[in-house]
Amino acid sequence: MNRSGIRARGAASRTIFPPRRNPKGRWLVAALIAGALLCAGGLGLLSTATDRPVAADRTDSEAWQLVLVNATHPLPEDHLVETVELDGGESVDARIEEPLSELFRAAEQAGYHPFVRSGYRTRAEQERVLAERIAYYEDQGLGEQAAQQEASRWVAQPGTSEHELGLAVDINDEDGDEELYAWLDVHAHEYGFIKRYPEDASQITGISHEPWHYRYVGTEAARDIYLGDLTLEEYLGAV
Numbered sequence: 001m002n003r004s005g006i007r008a009r010g011a012a013s014r015t016i017f018p019p020r021r022n023p024k025g026r027w028l029v030a031a032l033i034a035g036a037l038l039c040a041g042g043l044g045l046l047s048t049a050t051d052r053p054v055a056a057d058r059t060d061s062e063a064w065q066l067v068l069v070n071a072t073h074p075l076p077e078d079h080l081v082e083t084v085e086l087d088g089g090e091s092v093d094a095r096i097e098e099p100l101s102e103l104f105r106a107a108e109q110a111g112y113h114p115f116v117r118s119g120y121r122t123r124a125e126q127e128r129v130l131a132e133r134i135a136y137y138e139d140q141g142l143g144e145q146a147a148q149q150e151a152s153r154w155v156a157q158p159g160t161s162e163h164e165l166g167l168a169v170d171i172n173d174e175d176g177d178e179e180l181y182a183w184l185d186v187h188a189h190e191y192g193f194i195k196r197y198p199e200d201a202s203q204i205t206g207i208s209h210e211p212w213h214y215r216y217v218g219t220e221a222a223r224d225i226y227l228g229d230l231t232l233e234e235y236l237g238a239v
């Protein structure tokens with residue numbers, strides 16, 4: 001009962017709940033064959049595309065956590081993900097529920113109050129997030145094209161967002177404590193997460209510095225990426 005859960009935006013209180021696994025086993029896919037495919041393909045599903053660079057010494061069972069998604073590496077059309085709904089409504093790939101819980105538990109012990117502001121997004125949700133950001137900049141007085149350009153510095157085009165992969169989370173502090181970002185920067189790798197869009201790396205990642213956006217890659221890769229001060233693109237040799 002002391003197990004730390006993951007709170008998502010809108011949580012009514014700071015009471016800690018374990019994430020809810022959807023009782024109907026929600027599969028966020030259109031095809032009825034999803035279950036059969038997953039049973040048959042297991043973890044290898046995300047690594048079937050031959051043009052996806054994966055560190056050579058990785059086994060197939062680890063490949064799912066090293067899938068590269070960026071502007072030049074869109075998600076496969078048939079991308080499948082089994083999600084777990086977190087308290088408050090956001091979801092993540094079920095496979096990162098436990099490491100994310102552990103990360104949050106450690107952050108709480110350090111005095112922070114992390115929550116998932118944004119987790120898994122469907123393609124349609126990513127389209128909505130991008131449209132909202134463009135509208136925001138237009139409201140700020142930018143023309144249509146300039147608003148689109150500015151938005152694309154922060155929000156990936158639909159089909160190229162790690163949020164659609166289910167392995168990325170935007171983490172905020174309930175009290176708005178931005179020191180949480182500094183703590184995450186140093187400790188997230190211990191739980192298998194990397195700061196995916198570091199400072200001064202937008203030429204490589206295509207996305208501006210986002211201290212809140214963390215991506216699960218597994219503890220081994222996360223440690224190497226952290227110690228080597230690398231981006232995922234560099235780690236995978238995809239630059």
Ligand SMILES: [Zn+2]
Pocket residue numbers: 118163168169170212213214
């Ligand atoms: Zn994000």
